[in-house]
Amino acid sequence: MKMLHTSDWHLGRTLYQRRRYDEFSAFLTWLAEEIETRNPDLLLVAGDIFDTTAPSHRAQELYYSFLCRISTRCPHIVIVGGNHDSPSFLNAPKTVLKALHVHVVGAMDSANELLVCKDANGNIEAIVCAVPYLRARDLRQTEAGESFDAKRAKLTEGFREHYRQIAEQAEKQRGDLHFPIIGTGHCFAAGGKTTDDDGVRDLTVGSLDHIEATTFPAIFDYLALGHLHVPQKVAGSDTMRYSGSPIPMGFGEAKQQKIILEIDFDGPTPTVSEIPIPCFQPLQRISGELEEILAALKQLKLENSTAWLEIEYAGDERVPDLRNQIETAIEGSNLEIRRIQNRRIMNRVLERIDTAETLDDLAPADVFARCLEAHEIPETQRPALTAAYTEIIQTLEEADPNAE
Numbered sequence: 001m002k003m004l005h006t007s008d009w010h011l012g013r014t015l016y017q018r019r020r021y022d023e024f025s026a027f028l029t030w031l032a033e034e035i036e037t038r039n040p041d042l043l044l045v046a047g048d049i050f051d052t053t054a055p056s057h058r059a060q061e062l063y064y065s066f067l068c069r070i071s072t073r074c075p076h077i078v079i080v081g082g083n084h085d086s087p088s089f090l091n092a093p094k095t096v097l098k099a100l101h102v103h104v105v106g107a108m109d110s111a112n113e114l115l116v117c118k119d120a121n122g123n124i125e126a127i128v129c130a131v132p133y134l135r136a137r138d139l140r141q142t143e144a145g146e147s148f149d150a151k152r153a154k155l156t157e158g159f160r161e162h163y164r165q166i167a168e169q170a171e172k173q174r175g176d177l178h179f180p181i182i183g184t185g186h187c188f189a190a191g192g193k194t195t196d197d198d199g200v201r202d203l204t205v206g207s208l209d210h211i212e213a214t215t216f217p218a219i220f221d222y223l224a225l226g227h228l229h230v231p232q233k234v235a236g237s238d239t240m241r242y243s244g245s246p247i248p249m250g251f252g253e254a255k256q257q258k259i260i261l262e263i264d265f266d267g268p269t270p271t272v273s274e275i276p277i278p279c280f281q282p283l284q285r286i287s288g289e290l291e292e293i294l295a296a297l298k299q300l301k302l303e304n305s306t307a308w309l310e311i312e313y314a315g316d317e318r319v320p321d322l323r324n325q326i327e328t329a330i331e332g333s334n335l336e337i338r339r340i341q342n343r344r345i346m347n348r349v350l351e352r353i354d355t356a357e358t359l360d361d362l363a364p365a366d367v368f369a370r371c372l373e374a375h376e377i378p379e380t381q382r383p384a385l386t387a388a389y390t391e392i393i394q395t396l397e398e399a400d401p402n403a404e
Contacts (some may be wrong), residue, residue, distance in 0.1 A: 001125045005224040005262075015308065036070075051084055075101055087104070105130045107138070139159055139162070142357055156215075180222060183217065183220035226243070230244050246277050249255065300333070
């Protein structure tokens with residue numbers, strides 16, 4: 001049996017207000033061609049299909065067109081929801097999608113997370129424990145006066161127990177037969193790597209931002225994870241993997257080789273291979289003195305580069321016409337500037353109180369930290385208050401606008 005593992009498409013995502021539908025379309029076309037060439041028995045998408053809970057019509061069109069194209073070439077397609085996805089939006093067409101061999105699990109649903117994959121002769125090829133992103137409200141009941149440590153313990157135990165139950169069902173169904181049991185998940189594994197601008201939301205309620213590898217059942221022959229955009233192994237295991245995002249979500253990922261994973265099973269034993277994804281839109285970060293920046297732009301122009309650029313001026317001299325000089329340097333080229341940062345100005349701002357600072361310059365956690373400071377809240381009380389505030393923010397982010 002052969003399986004492909006991908007995740008974190010984030011269809012509809014922009015890069016500093018620049019729409020990226022051409023990249024998403026190119027990736028899905030490439031993936032469809034890989035499926036048509038490699039003929040996998042199973043495609044597994046481990047969450048964050050869309051970038052927002054209310055995806056645009058164009059993002060939806062890309063999603064459904066792709067599923068229609070591959071439905072005749074891939075016998076089993078499993079899609080689980082991520083923390084960016086709307087569970088009700090993903091689940092709404094699942095009855096129709098079943099006709100295309102697409103099994104969707106938008107949110108925790110014990111009755112529908114176990115999928116038995118059979119071949120054309122009716123023989124079981126694999127069992128998939130299709131676990132989506134597990135929200136805090138799915139894992140524990142809130143109790144008045146509950147301490148932070150108690151919440152954390154309940155979340156961890158709820159997470160572990162959910163996986164234990166579904167793994168137990170899969171193991172019972174397999175019995176003495178020799179086919180693989182495949183698990184999925186959308187979470188932040190302990191020791192996971194991220195980049196500085198990849199858009200990965202911290203899952204900081206309780207301890208669910210750091211799931212230990214031992215939390216997942218040992219019965220899984222392969223664990224397909226989503227959420228982190230850097231392709232990586234969990235705890236060094238070749239069979240517990242993040243496939244990563246298919247395109248760079250920010251300039252911090254610009255030099256990263258994106259991949260999907262191909263898993264060939266010999267009975268329950270997997271062999272994992274990495275399939276490199278082509279770069280559909282080059283990104284480049286340039287940092288340094290003005291002369292260094294202009295020299296780099298000149299070289300890119302000579303190379304007829306089509307890169308999108310993030311430029312950081314790190315010199316000490318004041319350059320009042322920085323943007324004008326940069327834009328002049330790329331005239332007549334296919335280069336596109338997405339962001340210019342003046343590190344000299346930023347450092348000066350950090351050295352003093354900037355009365356022109358706005359809420360747009362700060363993350364919610366920064367605002368709350370400043371409120372604690374302004375109100376002279378004792379240091380001993382701040383961790384519990386910060387944890388409670390973080391839980392509120394996550395609850396708001398996880399609100400499903402498509403739910404009744």
